[in-house]
Structures are given as C-alpha cells and as structure tokens.
Amino acid sequence: MGKERRRKMTIDNQLNQLELSWKSYEWLIKDRLIKIDEITRSMIKEMHLCGVxxxxxxxxxxxxxxxxxxxxxxxxxxxxxxxxxxxxxxx
Structure with missing residues (x-):
C-alpha cells in the first residue's frame, strides 16, 4: 500500500472517530444548550419586567x-x- 493511500486511510479513520465521538455526546450537549436557552429566556423576561x-x-x-x-x-x-x-x- 502506498504512503499516500495510508495517509488518506488514517485521515478517514480520524474523521470517522471524530464523528463517532461527536454523535455520542451531541444529545447531552443539546440537552444542556436547551436548558441554557430556557434560563436565558427567563432572565431576559425578568430584565424586561425590570425595565431594561x-x-x-x-x-x-x-x-x-x-x-x-x-x-x-x-x-x-x-x-x-x-x-x-x-x-x-x-x-
């Protein structure tokens, strides 16, 4: 197998591992971002109620x-x- 082909296989494998890792955490990150969004919306509502x-x-x-x-x-x-x-x- 040529050097360039091995390099491409390594990069492809790394990209695959990156995607697998992302997918395994994406649900948790999304859940936390939804919670942060809800908190932020409540905070903004409070700021508006206080006249900001x-x-x-x-x-x-x-x-x-x-x-x-x-x-x-x-x-x-x-x-x-x-x-x-x-x-x-x-x-």
Whole structure:
C-alpha cells in the first residue's frame, strides 16, 4: 500500500472517530444548550419586567456570555493541570 493511500486511510479513520465521538455526546450537549436557552429566556423576561430595554440586553448579553465561557474554559484548564484539549474553545 502506498504512503499516500495510508495517509488518506488514517485521515478517514480520524474523521470517522471524530464523528463517532461527536454523535455520542451531541444529545447531552443539546440537552444542556436547551436548558441554557430556557434560563436565558427567563432572565431576559425578568430584565424586561425590570425595565431594561431590548437594545441594552442585545448589546450586553452576548459579551457577558463570551466572558463567562472564557472564564469557565480557563478555570477548567487550570483544574485539569494545563490540559490543552479545551484550548481551541477559547480561540
């Protein structure tokens, strides 16, 4: 078997493993995202009830979520002793 064919088989196998791993976690990630969406909708409703305009919410909320995501990834990186697997989430 040629070197190029072995390389293609390796890449195909890696892509297959990537897809299998994704599919095994996708349901859980979707479930958590649905819960986060429900919480966010409740939070936005509360903000509206307190008089916060939609334009202010739209300006600030995405930044707050981005900051929170970055903090969670950084904290987990430290907790797992510098494990860089999650690093690409922050990039």
């Amino acid at each position: 305009p939609s334009s202010m919410i739209a300006e600030h909320l995405p930044r707050r979520f981005e900051d929170l995501k970055r903090r969670v990834v950084d904290e987990n990186d430290r907790r797992f002793h510098g494990n860089q697997h999650s690093r690409m989430v922050n990039e």
